[in-house]
Amino acid sequence: xxxEGIKSRPVYRGLTIQPRARRHIFALEGExxxxxxxxxxxxxxxxxSRSEILYLGRGSQGKGHDEALRKxxxxxxxxxxxxxxxxxxxxxxxxxxxxxxxLYIAGTEGFIGQAMIVALDNGMDxxxxxxxxxxxxxxxxxxxxxxxxxxxxxxxxxxCSHCSLPLLVRDHYSRRLGAFQGVNVDAxxxxxxxxxxxxxx
Amino acid sequence: xxxxxxxxxxxxxxxxxxxxxxxRRFPFPFDRDEYMYSVNMEPHVKGQKGTVFESLIDVDEHYxxxxxxxxxxxxxxxxxxxxxxxxMTAQWDTLELLMEEQAxxxxxxxxxxxxxDQWRWINRPLGIDDTFTFGDRxxxxxxxxxxxxxxxxxDFCIVDQRDGNLWMDAGMVTTQADWSLDFDIGMNFMEWHxxxxxxxxxxxxxxxxxxxxxxxxxxxxxxxxxxxxINPRLDTSPENYPKWGPDRATVTPENVGDKVHLxxxxxxxxxxPRSNAILFVIRCYxxxxxxxxxxxxxxxxxxxxxxxxPPELIDYKGLTRYRETTMDWLSKYDDGAPTSPGTFxx
Amino acid sequence: xxxxxxxxxxVTKVTMVADRIKRFRFERLDGRPxxxxxxxxxxxxxMNDNGHVRRNAYSLMSPPYxxxxxxxxxLHVEDSRGGSSFMHEKVREGDEMRVSHPVNLFHPxxxxxxxxxxxxxxxxxxxxxxxxxxxxxxxxxxxxxxxRTRDRGAYCEDLVASYGPHRVKIYCDAExxxxxxxxxxxxxxxxxxxxxxxxxxxxxxxxxxxLEAGWPQQNLHCERFLxxxxxxxxxxxxxxxxxxxxxxxxxxxxxxxxxxxxxxxYLCRGGACGQCETRVTACEGKxxxxxxxxxxxxxxxxxxxxxxxxxxxxxxxxxxx
Numbered sequence: 001x002x003x004e005g006i007k008s009r010p011v012y013r014g015l016t017i018q019p020r021a022r023r024h025i026f027a028l029e030g031e032x033x034x035x036x037x038x039x040x041x042x043x044x045x046x047x048x049s050r051s052e053i054l055y056l057g058r059g060s061q062g063k064g065h066d067e068a069l070r071k072x073x074x075x076x077x078x079x080x081x082x083x084x085x086x087x088x089x090x091x092x093x094x095x096x097x098x099x100x101x102x103l104y105i106a107g108t109e110g111f112i113g114q115a116m117i118v119a120l121d122n123g124m125d126x127x128x129x130x131x132x133x134x135x136x137x138x139x140x141x142x143x144x145x146x147x148x149x150x151x152x153x154x155x156x157x158x159x160c161s162h163c164s165l166p167l168l169v170r171d172h173y174s175r176r177l178g179a180f181q182g183v184n185v186d187a188x189x190x191x192x193x194x195x196x197x198x199x200x201x
Numbered sequence: 202x203x204x205x206x207x208x209x210x211x212x213x214x215x216x217x218x219x220x221x222x223x224x225r226r227f228p229f230p231f232d233r234d235e236y237m238y239s240v241n242m243e244p245h246v247k248g249q250k251g252t253v254f255e256s257l258i259d260v261d262e263h264y265x266x267x268x269x270x271x272x273x274x275x276x277x278x279x280x281x282x283x284x285x286x287x288x289m290t291a292q293w294d295t296l297e298l299l300m301e302e303q304a305x306x307x308x309x310x311x312x313x314x315x316x317x318d319q320w321r322w323i324n325r326p327l328g329i330d331d332t333f334t335f336g337d338r339x340x341x342x343x344x345x346x347x348x349x350x351x352x353x354x355x356d357f358c359i360v361d362q363r364d365g366n367l368w369m370d371a372g373m374v375t376t377q378a379d380w381s382l383d384f385d386i387g388m389n390f391m392e393w394h395x396x397x398x399x400x401x402x403x404x405x406x407x408x409x410x411x412x413x414x415x416x417x418x419x420x421x422x423x424x425x426x427x428x429x430x431i432n433p434r435l436d437t438s439p440e441n442y443p444k445w446g447p448d449r450a451t452v453t454p455e456n457v458g459d460k461v462h463l464x465x466x467x468x469x470x471x472x473x474p475r476s477n478a479i480l481f482v483i484r485c486y487x488x489x490x491x492x493x494x495x496x497x498x499x500x501x502x503x504x505x506x507x508x509x510x511p512p513e514l515i516d517y518k519g520l521t522r523y524r525e526t527t528m529d530w531l532s533k534y535d536d537g538a539p540t541s542p543g544t545f546x547x
Numbered sequence: 548x549x550x551x552x553x554x555x556x557x558v559t560k561v562t563m564v565a566d567r568i569k570r571f572r573f574e575r576l577d578g579r580p581x582x583x584x585x586x587x588x589x590x591x592x593x594m595n596d597n598g599h600v601r602r603n604a605y606s607l608m609s610p611p612y613x614x615x616x617x618x619x620x621x622l623h624v625e626d627s628r629g630g631s632s633f634m635h636e637k638v639r640e641g642d643e644m645r646v647s648h649p650v651n652l653f654h655p656x657x658x659x660x661x662x663x664x665x666x667x668x669x670x671x672x673x674x675x676x677x678x679x680x681x682x683x684x685x686x687x688x689x690x691x692x693x694x695r696t697r698d699r700g701a702y703c704e705d706l707v708a709s710y711g712p713h714r715v716k717i718y719c720d721a722e723x724x725x726x727x728x729x730x731x732x733x734x735x736x737x738x739x740x741x742x743x744x745x746x747x748x749x750x751x752x753x754x755x756x757x758l759e760a761g762w763p764q765q766n767l768h769c770e771r772f773l774x775x776x777x778x779x780x781x782x783x784x785x786x787x788x789x790x791x792x793x794x795x796x797x798x799x800x801x802x803x804x805x806x807x808x809x810x811x812x813y814l815c816r817g818g819a820c821g822q823c824e825t826r827v828t829a830c831e832g833k834x835x836x837x838x839x840x841x842x843x844x845x846x847x848x849x850x851x852x853x854x855x856x857x858x859x860x861x862x863x864x865x866x867x868x
Contacts, residue, residue, distance in 0.1 A: 006395060007391050007392055007394065007395030007401065008388060008391075008392035008393070008395035008396075018761060020758065020759050020760065020761045021761035022733070022760060022761045023761075094737060097736075097737040098733075098734050098735060098736060098737060099732065099734075099735040099736070099737060099738075099739050099760070099761070099762050099766065100732070100733065100760045100761035100762060101737060101761070102761060102763070122737055122738065123658065123659075123660045123736075123737050123738020123739075124737060124738065125364075125763060125765035125766065127364070127763070127765050128763030128764075128765050128766070142384070144381055144384060144439045144440055144442075145439075145440055145441075145442070145443065147280075147383070165443065170396065171395075171396070172384070172395055172396050173392075173395075174384050174385065174387070174388070175387060175388070175392075176386060176387040176388075177384065181381070181384055181439075183439055183442060184442050184443050184446070187442045187443045187446030187447065188446040188447060188449045188450050188522065189447070189450055190443075190447070285658075287657035287658045288657070289684070290585075290657070290680075290684060336683075361657065362654065363654070363656050364765060411821065414821075415814055415820055415821065415822050417648055417650065417814070418582055418584075418648045418649060418650075419552060419582060419648050420552070420648075474582055474583035474584055474585065474649075475583050475584070475585055475611060475612070475680075476585060476657070477585040477587075477588070477651045477654040
């Protein structure tokens with residue numbers, strides 16, 4: 001379960017299929033594939049014919065869902081080798097999309113954040129995007145000092161992968177960056193950083 | 202009367218000081234001897250001469266030095282100024298408001314001449330005399346918000362109103378108490394206040410949001426906020442925390458008077474006409490403890506307030522390392538006598 | 548004044564623009580410029596009808612960057628409580644009146660990639676100012692405007708002339724032309740925002756068509772101007788001021804309270820903004836909530852009421868005023 005009560009963190013409400021949508025775009029990362037597979041009964045013939053599934057196999061439980069997803073019989077199905085290639089494809093799809101297109105994102109929080117940025121850049125309102133968190137609780141963190149982003153952070157404090165400062169992961173999330181905030185933990189007394197704790201697994 | 206602008210620094214040798222006249226006009230925020238959290242909004246109307254409310258946009262003796270410090274911050278980190286693309290109309294609204302108010306409050310220092318869309322802006326303290334076309338950003342050296350906030354004291358955020366919420370979609374933030382515009386831009390009212398302790402549970406932000414959504418044109422409002430800063434440093438950003446964080450460990454009983462500063466924010470909120478956005482001005486005032494105790498009422502009251510702060514706020518405001526030392530030092534100046542109501546000096 | 552500072556103005560021009568529609572131009576008595584405003588904003592016009600003060604909201608339709616005057620258009624509604632009749636029958640050029648500062652509860656979403664405007668009848672007025680602003684800012688927009696008959700449709704020719712027939716489309720009921728709403732909402736580019744203003748039935752229909760075409764509600768906007776529906780007279784007791792107020796058949800609670808000299812808060816006077824929310828301290832009977840501000844739960848709880856549009860039936864109502 002994700003920690004509750006972080007006001008700036010989005011609430012991931014779960015993949016509810018919007019029956020009236022003219023087009024459904026599913027961006028699924030790793031275990032996010034289950035979010036759609038668990039609801040396949042909600043996908044009727046019409047919805048399948050209007051669906052486009054973009055999938056990235058990733059993580060211990062998140063690989064090898066290609067066949068199951070393909071069998072759903074969506075209008076379009078695409079397997080991406082990396083997050084970057086999936087996002088590039090998503091950009092292309094949204095660039096020519098119409099109102100009535102609904103976007104569903106499922107996977108780790110870092111992936112949801114990055115796919116959300118693509119959607120915002122294409123004029124979608126964040127509240128209209130349907131999301132579900134699946135898989136690891138690892139966080140995507142931006143170092144507030146050097147602005148570098150470190151993926152899959154499981155410990156706090158951790159060393160920034162760009163500037164090496166020991167960072168405390170603050171419970172403060174930026175939708176625009178798709179990341180939590182990392183702040184130097186021992187700035188007031190350099191060298192006094194506490195031992196890292198595994199907090200987000 | 203012309204203001205005597207000071208030459209001083211907010212970094213390195215920290216030569217910033219308040220003149221005796223400026224101390225008396227300091228916006229001391231505590232109206233009683235204990236700490237109370239409240240929404241504390243009041244109409245932003247002109248106050249008496251000799252207070253910071255003499256004009257609706259206050260310019261004081263630190264103007265030139267503060268503008269110089271802002272320019273230094275921006276040279277190191279241009280991301281302190283950002284505006285999302287849909288905020289251009291609100292940027293022009295803000296430029297108009299700040300030019301009009303500065304020119305109205307300080308005609309000897311600022312002049313605005315409007316001739317239709319052709320405007321001429323004269324800023325004598327900074328030696329600026331520019332003619333531009335209102336609404337045409339190509340006629341200014343910067344985007345309108347950046348242009349005017351390089352010439353106005355305080356931090357500035359413009360919040361867009363939509364879907365029953367307020368969205369922080371533009372800002373110039375170089376004198377902030379530990380929050381990052383680059384991180385918070387695009388957030389709504391509840392989100393950017395996320396890290397503030399206690400107030401959410403008290404329903405403070407819900408009430409404040411409801412109030413602000415109906416903020417009316419021509420009826421600005423204001424509230425106080427405060428914290429403390431070691432050394433007169435305007436730029437206490439999270440970005441530069443490794444630079445100013447160590448200062449907090451340097452407070453000793455001998456240097457409290459010089460080093461420890463009360464940092465007061467006078468926040469004013471203005472409904473902007475053409476964009477229907479809200480301008481949030483966060484004006485920071487700094488005063489060290491030596492200066493504070495020259496006003497006996499404040500010298501008695503401030504340690505009493507510090508003593509009654511809830512632990513969550515001591516932590517959030519970052520006072521943990523030096524609150525005790527500061528209270529001890531201040532207690533010399535508190536003879537236990539009662540204080541008069543209100544915030545102004547006796 | 549709880550509704551904000553009022554601006555004393557003179558009616559400098561009254562123009563009959565279509566059957567039953569008059570345009571009024573207001574200029575400040577003190578000769579100073581009017582405040583700028585944003586497209587979609589309205590003002591509250593105070594009408595002094597022989598000592599009885601009536602206040603109605605009207606959308607501003609003059610260009611938002613023109614501060615020489617404000618202009619509104621008023622449709623004469625026969626069975627109204629009298630505001631539009633007063634404007635049509637009593638107000639003459641040269642009269643002095645008061646208007647509020649502008650308030651905008653129908654602002655465009657400036658992030659929109661495209662703005663799709665749908666107007667019915669007098670609902671055109673907020674869009675006239677909005678289009679001026681869109682056009683000046685270079686925003687992409689399209690207007691679809693439904694009128695009953697050619698002689699009752701205001702500003703049709705002017706708008707087509709200003710923005711071109713590719714951006715302004717007129718649909719005349721009498722000529723069997725209807726706005727093809729279902730087709731319109733299908734196929735708009737991602738990031739389009741839709742705005743509708745007109746009769747209640749039209750607003751409901753357009754919003755429904757949008758949702759049925761899969762639009763998220765975040766991209767659908769409307770302005771409903773509610774007026775206080777007439778109803779049975781009732782009495783309300785104000786606990787703080789100790790006054791007992793009689794609310795007449797054609798009067799709103801807010802108007803009756805103001806007439807008794809009590810300064811009550813308000814902004815839109817149309818049940819939308821929440822400013823006149825007042826705490827109910829006792830209620831023996833039924834509150835008739837006519838606003839669109841309170842949630843259904845809040846309405847059922849009966850602890851708050853909007854003075855501007857809501858009414859009461861029963862034995863006793865006490866308000867914290």
